[in-house]
Amino acid sequence: MRVLIIEDDRDVASFIQKGLSQAGWNVDHADDGKDGLFLATTEKYDALIVDRMLPGVDGLTLIRTLRASSNSTPALILSALGEVDDRVSGLRAGSDDYLVKPFAFSELLARLEALVRRAGASSVAAKTVLQVADLRMDLLRREVNRGDRQIDLQPREFQLLEFLMRHAGQVVTRTMLLEGVWDYHFDPQTNVIDVHISRLRSKIDKGFDRPLLHTVRGAGYRLDG
Amino acid sequence: MMRLPALLRTSVFQLTLIYMALFGVSVAALFAFMYWSTVGFLERQTDEVIDAEITGLREQYARRQLVGLVEIIRDRVRRPGQERSVYLLVDAGLRPLAGNMSYWPPEFDRPAELVEFVYKDAQDMEVPVRARVMGVGNSGFRLLVGREVRELAQLNQTFSRAATWGVGLTMFLALIGGVLVGWSAQQRIAQLNRTTREIIGGDLSKRVPTSGSHDEHEELAVNVNAMLDQIESLLAGLRHVGDSIAHDLRGPLTRLRSRLEMLAAEETPSRAVIEECLAQADGLLSTFNALLRIARVESGAYRSAFAEVNLSEIVRDVCDLYRAAAEEAELKLHCDCVERGLVFGDRELLAQAMTNLLDNAIKYTPAGGRIDVRLTKDSSDVRVTVADTGPGIAVADRERVLARFTRLDQARSRPGNGLGLALVRAVALQHDGVLTLGDNSPGLVVALKLPLVSPRAES
Numbered sequence: 001m002r003v004l005i006i007e008d009d010r011d012v013a014s015f016i017q018k019g020l021s022q023a024g025w026n027v028d029h030a031d032d033g034k035d036g037l038f039l040a041t042t043e044k045y046d047a048l049i050v051d052r053m054l055p056g057v058d059g060l061t062l063i064r065t066l067r068a069s070s071n072s073t074p075a076l077i078l079s080a081l082g083e084v085d086d087r088v089s090g091l092r093a094g095s096d097d098y099l100v101k102p103f104a105f106s107e108l109l110a111r112l113e114a115l116v117r118r119a120g121a122s123s124v125a126a127k128t129v130l131q132v133a134d135l136r137m138d139l140l141r142r143e144v145n146r147g148d149r150q151i152d153l154q155p156r157e158f159q160l161l162e163f164l165m166r167h168a169g170q171v172v173t174r175t176m177l178l179e180g181v182w183d184y185h186f187d188p189q190t191n192v193i194d195v196h197i198s199r200l201r202s203k204i205d206k207g208f209d210r211p212l213l214h215t216v217r218g219a220g221y222r223l224d225g
Numbered sequence: 226m227m228r229l230p231a232l233l234r235t236s237v238f239q240l241t242l243i244y245m246a247l248f249g250v251s252v253a254a255l256f257a258f259m260y261w262s263t264v265g266f267l268e269r270q271t272d273e274v275i276d277a278e279i280t281g282l283r284e285q286y287a288r289r290q291l292v293g294l295v296e297i298i299r300d301r302v303r304r305p306g307q308e309r310s311v312y313l314l315v316d317a318g319l320r321p322l323a324g325n326m327s328y329w330p331p332e333f334d335r336p337a338e339l340v341e342f343v344y345k346d347a348q349d350m351e352v353p354v355r356a357r358v359m360g361v362g363n364s365g366f367r368l369l370v371g372r373e374v375r376e377l378a379q380l381n382q383t384f385s386r387a388a389t390w391g392v393g394l395t396m397f398l399a400l401i402g403g404v405l406v407g408w409s410a411q412q413r414i415a416q417l418n419r420t421t422r423e424i425i426g427g428d429l430s431k432r433v434p435t436s437g438s439h440d441e442h443e444e445l446a447v448n449v450n451a452m453l454d455q456i457e458s459l460l461a462g463l464r465h466v467g468d469s470i471a472h473d474l475r476g477p478l479t480r481l482r483s484r485l486e487m488l489a490a491e492e493t494p495s496r497a498v499i500e501e502c503l504a505q506a507d508g509l510l511s512t513f514n515a516l517l518r519i520a521r522v523e524s525g526a527y528r529s530a531f532a533e534v535n536l537s538e539i540v541r542d543v544c545d546l547y548r549a550a551a552e553e554a555e556l557k558l559h560c561d562c563v564e565r566g567l568v569f570g571d572r573e574l575l576a577q578a579m580t581n582l583l584d585n586a587i588k589y590t591p592a593g594g595r596i597d598v599r600l601t602k603d604s605s606d607v608r609v610t611v612a613d614t615g616p617g618i619a620v621a622d623r624e625r626v627l628a629r630f631t632r633l634d635q636a637r638s639r640p641g642n643g644l645g646l647a648l649v650r651a652v653a654l655q656h657d658g659v660l661t662l663g664d665n666s667p668g669l670v671v672a673l674k675l676p677l678v679s680p681r682a683e684s
Contacts, residue, residue, distance in 0.1 A: 190587060
C-alpha cells in the first residue's frame with residue numbers, strides 16, 4: 001500500500017511516516033501544498049493524508065483540485081479544527097474522512113485502512129449478505145446466523161455488527177463506531193461502546209470455540225474469522 | 226460650554242433648523258389667512274359700497290343728466306354722516322365741478338378701476354382713499370367715487386407689523402429652543418462618549434451616569450450600563466476560566482511530567498507506566514476539548530446551523546446508547562419519552578448534553594439504583610428530566626456545580642473533569658433553555674427545559 005503524507009509539521013509527519021512504515025506501508029512525504037498536489041497528480045497512491053492548513057495550497061483546495069480533475073484517491077484530512085462545521089466543510093471539499101489533531105496513531109491507521117478498503121470494494125453497499133467465517137448476516141431479512149444457530153439482535157446491535165462485518169479484518173476504533181453506528185462526533189466520558197461490544201460478543205461468540213470479535217489493545221476492536 | 230461648530234453639527238440642531246423653517250412658513254401662512262379674512266373682508270365691503278353708489282349715480286345721471294348729478298353730489302357732500310365718502314366730478318380738462326376733493330389725483334388715468342391713493346385735504350392732512358372712476362356721458366367728464374379708508378390703512382399697517390414680528394419672533398424662539406435642546410442632547414451624548422472612552426482606556430468599572438428620568442437617553446444609558454455589566458461578568462468568567470485552567474491542568478501536567486522523568490531515568494521503561502502516561506495525556510486532551518467546546522457553544526457558533534430536531538428521538542437514542550452501560554453498573558435506566566418534542570437546535574449538541582447528564586447519573590448512582598429519563602411538554606416548552614437515586618447535590622452547591630471545573634468533594638475520587646454540567650448549561654442557554662437541579666429525595670433531578678417550535682401550531 002502506498003500513501004502520501006502532505007503535512008508541514010515535520011514532527012507529525014515523521015511520527016506518521018514511522019508508524020505507517022512499521023505497519024508495512026510505503027510512505028511518501030510532501031512539505032507543502034504545491035509539492036503535495038504535484039506528487040498526488042503525477043504518482044499513483046492508495047491514500048492521501050492531508051493536513052488542512054498548509055503553506056502554498058491549503059488542504060481543502062488541494063483535495064478540491066484533485067477531485068475536479070477526477071482523481072478519486074481516498075483522502076483523510078488532519079486538522080486542529082475539530083468542530084462539526086469544520087468537519088462538514090472538509091467532507092464537502094471531497095475528503096473521505098476527517099481526523100482531529102492530536103490523534104492516536106492507532107486511530108489514524110484504523111481509519112486509513114478502512115478508507116483504502118472502502119475504495120477497493122466500492123460495490124460493498126450493494127451486498128445483501130455479509131459473511132465472516134461462519135457468521136452470516138442477511139441484510140434484507142434482517143437475520144443473523146452463526147453456523148446453524150440464529151442470533152437475535154436488537155436493532156442497534158444489528159447496526160453495530162453490520163458495521164463491524166463491513167470492516168471485517170480491520171481494526172475499528174471506538175470513535176469510528178460512535179460515528180458509524182450512532183452518528184455522534186464526540187466522545188462520551190463513560191466507555192459506553194465497550195459495554196455494547198461485550199454484549200454483542202456474548203451473543204455471537206458465546207458457546208463457540210473460535211471467537212470472532214477481538215479486542216485490540218489500545219486501539220479498538222476487530223471482527224475476524 | 227461647547228464650541229459652536231460642534232453644536233451646529235448635532236442632529237438635533239439640524240432638525241431644529243428644519244422645524245424653524247416649517248414654523249416660519251406656517252406662521253406666515255396663518256397671518257396671510259387672517260389678513261385675507263379681516264382686512265380683505267373690509268376692503269371687499271368698501272368696494273361693494275362704492276360699486277353700489279356708482280350704480281345709483283349712473284341711474285341719476287341717466288334720469289336727470291349732468292345737472293341732476295351735480296346736485297346730488299353737492300347734496301351728499303353736505304349731508305352729515307357722509308364724511309367718509311369722497312366725490313369729485315371733473316370736466317375733460319380735469320377741472321373740478323363738484324365734490325369734496327380739491328384736485329384730481331394724478332394716479333387716476335384709466336377709468337373704472339379701483340385704486341388706492343393718498344389725498345391731501347384742505348388742512349393738508351393725508352387721507353387714504355379707495356376709489357373708482359366712472360365716465361359721465363360722452364363729454365369726457367369723469368366722476369370719482371371713493372371712501373376714506375383711514376382705519377383700513379391703519380389696520381393694514383398694524384397687521385403687517387404684527388406679521389413681521391410674529392414670524393421673526395417664532396423663528397427666533399425656535400432657534401433659541403433648538404440651541405438649548407441640541408446643547409443638552411450634545412451634553413448627554415458627550416457624557417456617554419466620555420464614559421466609553423474611559424472604558425476603552427481600560428477602566429471597565431465605569432458606568433454612564435443615569436438621571437432617573439424615563440426618556441430615551443436614560444434608556445440608552447441604562448442599556449449601555451447593562452451591556453457593560455454583561456461584558457464585565459463575561460470577562461470575570463473568562464479570568465476565572467483562565468485561573469481554573471491553570472490550576473486544573475497544572476496538576477495532571479505535573480504528574481505526567483514527573484512520570485516521564487522517572488521513565489527517562491529507567492533502563493528498561495515499563496510498558497504499563499508508558500500507557501498510564503498516555504492515558505493521562507488523553508485525559509488532558511479531553512479536558513481541553515471540553516473547554517474548547519464549551520467556549521465554542523457559548524460563542525454562539527452553532528446557532529447558524531440550528532434546525533428543527535425532535536428532542537425525544539435524541540433522548541431515546543442516548544438512552545439506548547447508555548442502557549447497556551447502566552445495566553452493567555446494576556442500575557435500572559427507564560426512558561419515558563413517547564411524545565414528540567420539536568425544538569430548534571443542534572442534534573449533536575443536544576445529544577452531547579444528554580450524554581453528559583446520563584454519564585453523571587451512572588457515575589454517581591450506587592448499584593441497585595434507578596435512573597428515570599422523562600420527556601414532558603406543555604403548550605410552550607418541552608422538559609427533559611433525568612432523575613437518579615444517587616447522593617444528590619446540596620441546595621447550596623447547586624449553582625456552583627454548573628460552573629466550569631467545580632468538582633464536589635465526593636466526586637474527586639471519580640474520573641471526570643468538572644466540565645460536564647457546564648457544557649450542558651452552555652447548550653441549554655444557546656437553545657434559549659433553562660437547566661435546573663432539584664431534589665429527587667433521595668437523589669438528583671436535572672431538568673432541561675427548551676422552548677418548543679411554534680407552540681401555537683401544536684396546541
